[in-house]
Amino acid sequence: MTGATGTGADVLAASAGSLRERFEAAFMPNYGVPPVVPVRGEGCHLWDADGRRYLDLIAGIAVSSLGHAHPALVEAVSRQVATLAHTSNLFVNEPEVLLAERLLGLLKAPGRVFLANSGTEANECALKLAISYGRNTGRKYFVAAENSFHGRTLGALSLTGKASIRDQFGPFPADVRFVPYGDADALKQAVTPDCAAVFLEPTQGEAGVVPPPDGYFTAVREICDATGALLVLDEIQSAIGRTGHWFAHQHDGVVPDVLTLAKGLGGGMPVGACVGFGNAGTMFAKGDHGSTFGGNPVAAAAARAVLDTIERDGLLEHVRTVGKLLADGIAAIDHPLVSGVRGRGLWLAVVLTADRAADVQAAAQRAGFLVNAVQPDAVRIAPPLVITAEQVETFLAAFPAILAEVTP
Structure with a gap:
């Protein structure tokens, strides 16, 4: 051929x-040639x-x-793509509403959802929420963990603590200060009333699947509460049953202010979500953020099939x-x-x-x-x-x- x-x-x-x-x-050389x-x-x-x-x-x-x-995913995607494949954010589609409601039900906390196409887009949404919060409260910087990974777009890369993929693309649009992962004392020193948000993974994925020490996220939540910083948890890789709970932060019994999801949510279809709890869920005004493909009915139908199957089985x-x-x-x-x-x-x-x-x-x-x-x-x-x-x-x-x- x-x-x-x-x-x-x-x-x-x-x-x-x-x-x-x-x-x-045919392709740019950024992946090399997979074997x-x-x-x-x-x-x-x-x-x-x-x-x-x-x-x-x-x-x-x-x-x-x-x-x-998987038959459930094949059936859900096939049925939806044959009914309505795309609407854009100019219209409401039922699958996206059902998915958002389902996620909030699993989280068992009042919040609002933004649907995107990927993890890095979910984290971009979270960063924009944190920037809005910072501007409204006079806070000027963010804290993230060394060796963290939050995505490759410039905003998400600002939060990513891996020098090997970060340094060649600076300077970055956000002032981010990095601390060792799992070190509550270092975090406490870094987070002051001038800090807008703390971005962390409940387990660091690309760093080598590194879980936190016992009690770390309880301390993180207390530090954020004491200073007024938002706690943003990146569960792009750790959520949707991957660790044996719906969400990895449930191992520690904490509730973040903002949560990001993707990867396993769609079971192979591109979908991401940013969930804001409490006031963080209503911080955006109309026009502050958007996505042409976010909330796509086929991706939303796939995600619902994943959630339903995990629960049913x-x-x-x-x-x-x-x-x-x-x-x-x-x-x-x-x-x-x-x-x-x-x-x-x-x-x-x-x-x-x-x-x-x-x-x-x-x-x-x-x-x-x-x-x-x-x-x-x-x-x-x-x-x-x-x-x-x-x-x-x-x-x-x-x-x-x-x-x-x-x-x-």
Whole structure:
């Protein structure tokens, strides 16, 4: 096949090698050339363009909550796209209203919702809320955590504490001061009555799935309450059942002022949400913010199908049970390259004793398992929430040989 305008059938008939070559020729080089070319998925498995099957233990970076081609998601999206695919924010559509109401019901706190298309857009909305709050109250700066990740647009990148992706794009539009994650004393020193908002992840995802110390978020909430700063929690990766609760902040029993969501909410469809609680939910005036595609009825229908399925199928308890099986199994592996496992639910990192995560990822791929080298010394595992105990056991049985391949 030649040319760049082949049909879907043409694409599926192409080999993985030829598709990677065409990808490299057609796309900007910011992703490099990914090694796997998936063309079909079912449940927790993916098949590549050469017909090889993989157990998907990364789920599109914690996105595919229900796995691949889940009947509930297929039915919801198919029905909605055949009825009404798009309206814009000039009109109200029922699916977006139902989704917003459903989220507020799960959060069990009075608030208002803004729907977007991605996590970084949800965080842009949160930042604009915090800027509005700061201007109204005379507050001038923000606080975020070192090694945090909140997105790649300039506003969200202002809040991101990863120098490797941040420094080359400054200066930034917001004054953000960074403190070590999990250090309540450092946070207390940084947050004064001049601070408009504190932006944190309930567990740091791109830093290597790093949970907070016990009691940290209780202290964070107290610090924000004492100074009047807004508490903004970025749950782009941690919410929608990923840690065994609907929202990761529920582990700590705190309620933020602003919450951001995306990834697993749509189960594979692009959707994000920013939720403002109390006064933070009514801070915008008409015209202060918007999105052409935010609240798209197809994405909203997909998100509702995800939420309904998680509840109907008891997936929160399932995540806790199978996640413990996975974490305990990794912890029991006696290998010099493995120092431990961290995380919650089905959002874990295998912590290594050396910077060999990329090698482990490659060896796992060769063995038919997709994992992610999230940090040089940490391998992220975030499978679909529907993964079975048997599938987890398959990976655990294969993992020692994967490690042995990396360290012969």
